[in-house]
């Protein structure tokens with residue numbers, strides 16, 4: 214069997230982590246099995262609250278970004294085109310006509326008001342809500358009259374009133390449902406658009422899809438779809454329901470837990486390999502203990518539906534950050550520089566477009582913070598002090614100042630450093646270190662008692678990359694300016710105190 218897998222996103226907003234994980238699993242299954250992977254846009258829900266056409270670009274970008282390009286989709290076309298459901302309406306109408314003719318579906322003329330009232334009554338009585346099948350047994354004369362009057366209608370699937378439905382889900386095993394408990398599902402809406410149940414079934418069949426991976430929330434709809442396949446005489450594909458994704462409080466992952474959509478991950482600066490690695494582990498594991506960092510090729514080699522659990526997966530933001538930090542550290546500095554520059558432009562730390570000089574500066578400083586970055590957006594805070602006009606005490610960390618710029622040797626230290634640094638024939642970390650050690654000796658203090666105050670005086674903080682690499686990148690002018698300003702202000706304030 215040639216495996217054909219599909220991802221079927223609806224354009225309802227920027228793809229959610231659940232969608233992204235499904236897409237990754239689809240792509241992996243196709244890769245692993247030497248099959249093909251198609252992406253189909255399910256845009257038949259046209260209600261303004263759901264239909265967000267601008268998210269189509271996001272869906273496309275997310276696939277490109279994650280590096281999970283399909284063999285066929287609306288972007289490139291393919292043998293089953295069109296891949297957009299709103300462009301396939303005649304195909305659904307043909308199937309609807311077939312179902313009506315064979316008596317497996319019926320027109321329902323019930324008004325919204327009637328359905329609403331029915332739902333309320335069911336609620337009050339504490340019985341499960343569902344359509345009461347009034348139109349299922351409408352006398353043919355009424356049916357003809359309503360049709361002739363042009364009354365709006367939907368088409369519903371006539372579910373069997375007896376018998377059982379079997380689904381062999383590779384993740385959840387055998388699932389049996391009684392047909393009589395299923396609702397008569399709407400297949401075609403009054404606006405002429407099909408619902409998901411009909412459109413997805415028709416397309417999966419026409420496109421020759423062999424494997425359907427979808428969220429657990431669709432589990433309840435499986436009997437209706439299987440019945441549809443049965444009455445149409447079509448082969449049922451493998452249908453697997455992926456585990457739900459929960460937040461750390463074990464409630465369904467939502468905005469309350471933090472942002473969950475593709476746009477946010479991009480804005481924060483998560484690398485594609487980190488996202489793929491992290492998302493794939495939300496419900497799948499290799500079976501090897503403590504195996505968490507996996508390259509895409511290692512994942513492809515190991516991937517199978519057997520490794521997917523039915524148990525809920527917990528979305529741990531800290532773990533994602535940790536993993537992203539790992540992949541940032543593993544990256545070539547050139548890549549990280551290129552990815553960080555847009556963040557610095559947006560933060561106004563570089564001009565837009567940056568000058569050659571600014572790019573040179575960014576190239577020197579970004580690698581100094583690469584080790585500490587967990588997301589690319591953190592670069593702004595991490596390297597801010599390299600750019601900002603520090604004007605002591607403005608922009609200085611108060612605690613750092615009170616701890617390190619109050620030591621008794623501070624004035625002597627700053628004065629000697631200014632002289633020594635100014636006289637350096639070459640400005641690099643080695644010569645800066647040598648000069649600093651010489652000053653330390655003259656002062657007769659510990660090296661740390663020089664390094665910390667110098668760092669605070671030149672960067673405004675106590676943490677950062679190696680001091681001498683920092684000073685080298687900061688450059689002579691900025692370093693001396695900052696030392697001089699601090700020295701002058703400290704002198705002024707001590708004179709003021711002694712007066």
Ligand code: GLU
Nearest residue numbers: 221222223255413426427
């Ligand atoms: N369009 C559906 C969704 O976005 C697809 C469900 C499925 O994969 O069958 O949830």
